Amino acid sequence: MPREDKMKREEVDFACVIHPLNLQLLSEAFEDGLKRKRDSIVKRILHWVPPFKCSIITGIYSKDTNKKIKGALISYILLPEQILSSSQAYLVNKLIKTVKFAQEKLKAKIIGLEAYLPQIDKRGMYLRKALNVPITTGRNYSVAIVKKSIIKIAEKIGRDLSSLKIAIVGATGSIGKICSKIFSKRVGYLYLIARNEQRLKNLAQTLKKDLAEIVITTNVSEGIKEADIVITTTNTPYEIVDVSFLKPGAIVFDVSLPRNISQKCAESRKDILVIDAGIVRPPGNPDFHFYFGLPPGLCYACMAETMILALEERYESYSMGANVSEKRVEEIEKLGDKHGFELIEFMSYGRQVEIRK
Numbered sequence: 249m250p251r252e253d254k255m256k257r258e259e260v261d262f263a264c265v266i267h268p269l270n271l272q273l274l275s276e277a278f279e280d281g282l283k284r285k286r287d288s289i290v291k292r293i294l295h296w297v298p299p300f301k302c303s304i305i306t307g308i309y310s311k312d313t314n315k316k317i318k319g320a321l322i323s324y325i326l327l328p329e330q331i332l333s334s335s336q337a338y339l340v341n342k343l344i345k346t347v348k349f350a351q352e353k354l355k356a357k358i359i360g361l362e363a364y365l366p367q368i369d370k371r372g373m374y375l376r377k378a379l380n381v382p383i384t385t386g387r388n389y390s391v392a393i394v395k396k397s398i399i400k401i402a403e404k405i406g407r408d409l410s411s412l413k414i415a416i417v418g419a420t421g422s423i424g425k426i427c428s429k430i431f432s433k434r435v436g437y438l439y440l441i442a443r444n445e446q447r448l449k450n451l452a453q454t455l456k457k458d459l460a461e462i463v464i465t466t467n468v469s470e471g472i473k474e475a476d477i478v479i480t481t482t483n484t485p486y487e488i489v490d491v492s493f494l495k496p497g498a499i500v501f502d503v504s505l506p507r508n509i510s511q512k513c514a515e516s517r518k519d520i521l522v523i524d525a526g527i528v529r530p531p532g533n534p535d536f537h538f539y540f541g542l543p544p545g546l547c548y549a550c551m552a553e554t555m556i557l558a559l560e561e562r563y564e565s566y567s568m569g570a571n572v573s574e575k576r577v578e579e580i581e582k583l584g585d586k587h588g589f590e591l592i593e594f595m596s597y598g599r600q601v602e603i604r605k
């Protein structure tokens with residue numbers, strides 16, 4: 249094939265920038281080179297790896313317009329703990345190089361930042377200055393999917409939302425804050441949990457007029473013990489939820505990437521359920537041609553937001569900084585439904601689970 253045609257074939261509509269969620273996933277994705285090396289050496293190597301294309305995403309097309317889009321998975325190859333412990337200047341510089349790679353080499357018209365990457369430049373200030381490509385974080389659609397999942401599970405267990413007690417661990421974060429706003433109008437009790445008490449108080453004040461009884465606490469175990477449903481949405485890769493404090497029958501939606509509750513820990517309580525939250529099935533026959541921890545054809549809601557915007561040809565920085573709002577959550581939810589993005593059947597650590605009353 250002539251070189252020019254080959255280059256053209258590599259052009260994409262959108263790109264999702266991902267980072268490995270843990271060392272195990274990293275070695276599963278890049279089998280050969282890394283498996284035999286010590287963890288500390290692998291971690292050191294990651295600092296030197298330039299941005300690269302993991303794969304081309306194919307098979308996504310809208311159920312509404314039949315529009316087909318092609319995407320790319322781009323690697324920002326640092327682990328969560330490395331992102332948390334490196335300097336912002338280093339991380340921003342690496343991120344700018346990665347986004348430029350997607351923009352210049354693959355001609356991506358919109359770029360999504362997944363998992364911990366939005367934290368690097370929360371308001372998008374540095375990225376906006378250095379780049380002129382729309383960037384989104386997927387947070388609006390992630391909230392939409394959490395909302396949908398909780399409405400669906402309440403139906404399945406035969407409970408009215410207003411009778412439920414919901415705890416949000418990471419309530420003051422980008423996702424947690426909008427979830428708090430949405431559920432404060434719908435549920436009976438809302439427990440808001442984070443480490444910074446002042447931010448919790450500020451958030452609770454903005455919710456004062458709504459329906460739910462609001463309780464704030466910086467103690468995770470205290471905050472979850474009465475809850476029927478717990479949403480974890482924190483920026484810590486560590487296990488911060490002690491499941492022994494959950495009440496029998498409690499259901500946890502672990503939105504955090506990486507997760508806040510390990511399978512081993514969840515299995516120590518047979519009477520609770522930890523759901524793999526924030527996962528959707530894009531329309532068409534999606535193939536990611538790369539393993540990032542989910543069964544074939546599924547993706548995280550944050551990735552799906554970039555796809556929805558590409559299908560709509562809305563090349564704008566949709567979920568950056570203050571752009572995460574209830575209004576946008578509703579809008580992107582409708583657009584996702586229109587194009588055929590679907591909530592998956594409930595799964596727990598990759599296995600489908602049946603929910604009964």
Ligand SMILES: NC(=O)c1ccc[n+]([C@@H]2O[C@H](COP(=O)([O-])OP(=O)(O)OC[C@H]3O[C@@H](n4cnc5c(N)ncnc54)[C@H](OP(=O)(O)O)[C@@H]3O)[C@@H](O)[C@H]2O)c1
Binds near residue numbers: 366506
């Ligand atoms: N499934 C999906 O599609 C999807 C999409 C996007 C993001 N995510 C994941 O969702 C999570 C949240 O993202 P975000 O952008 O909302 O993060 P964020 O804005 O940085 O918020 C993080 C929240 O966690 C709290 N927190 C951190 N450590 C804590 C601890 N030890 N105990 C209690 N609270 C703690 C923070 O408050 P304090 O600092 O005051 O404690 C804050 O409220 C991340 O893990 C991200 O990867 C998932």
